[in-house]
Amino acid sequence: MRTLGLIRHGTPGPSRDLWPALRARLGADEVVVLRLPALGWIEATAIAVAVGTIALVPDPVRFLAACGLL
Amino acid sequence: MPIGSEPSDEALFADYRAGNLAAFETLFRRWQAPLGRHLARMLDDPAAADDLVMETFLRLHRHRARWREGTPLRPWLFTIARNLARNRLRARRLWGWLPLASVMTRTSPPPAALDQVRARVTAAFAALPSAQREACSLRLLGELSMEEIARVTSVPVGTVKSRLFHGLRRLRVLLADLDPDT
Numbered sequence: 252m253r254t255l256g257l258i259r260h261g262t263p264g265p266s267r268d269l270w271p272a273l274r275a276r277l278g279a280d281e282v283v284v285l286r287l288p289a290l291g292w293i294e295a296t297a298i299a300v301a302v303g304t305i306a307l308v309p310d311p312v313r314f315l316a317a318c319g320l321l
Numbered sequence: 322m323p324i325g326s327e328p329s330d331e332a333l334f335a336d337y338r339a340g341n342l343a344a345f346e347t348l349f350r351r352w353q354a355p356l357g358r359h360l361a362r363m364l365d366d367p368a369a370a371d372d373l374v375m376e377t378f379l380r381l382h383r384h385r386a387r388w389r390e391g392t393p394l395r396p397w398l399f400t401i402a403r404n405l406a407r408n409r410l411r412a413r414r415l416w417g418w419l420p421l422a423s424v425m426t427r428t429s430p431p432p433a434a435l436d437q438v439r440a441r442v443t444a445a446f447a448a449l450p451s452a453q454r455e456a457c458s459l460r461l462l463g464e465l466s467m468e469e470i471a472r473v474t475s476v477p478v479g480t481v482k483s484r485l486f487h488g489l490r491r492l493r494v495l496l497a498d499l500d501p502d503t
Binding site: 254255257258259260261262263264265266267269270272273274276277280 | 355362370442462
């Protein structure tokens, strides 16, 4: 049936390969991006002080309250 | 449309669900052209058809857990595409009420710039009632069987046969002067 050939010829498929675009969208669909702030010396000092306080002070809650932080 | 020893659509999709992305790529490359042609015919907009081909496969990927092994994949694939196309057409009709639509229409290429055969085929399909147009497009461009078309369009196979019979007869008449065999 030449009509079928005419119809297919007269109906172009996708003009470009769509796989790369779909692949990118599939990737974007799967990946959960977790963004954390960069860890500088200020953050490192704060973590060290917090850990040190909990480890060394006998009653950390009372200590923090006495310092006016709680 | 597996040829020879090529894996079936269902085998490829099962592989993909097991984590094989290459199987999904094979499936996509197998169906992007037939699905794209069908959607282009239903929407009369090749760019929108490209977009919906990707959206269809993206939905297939998102809902992959819902597919039960042993059920045919193609009717599901084309049903997703059908629903997306209907939503797109509905949205276009809604936009048609707004003044912006006239601006959007002007941006599309004029028919005179289109290849003559393409313009004639587009006009011939546009002359069909929507149910016949969909059945003919699914059969001729989507390459689905009668049974698959019946599942996609939720009508009995007899209705599909009738729509195809009348639609194809009309298409042959409308395109007769382009076809030297008729």
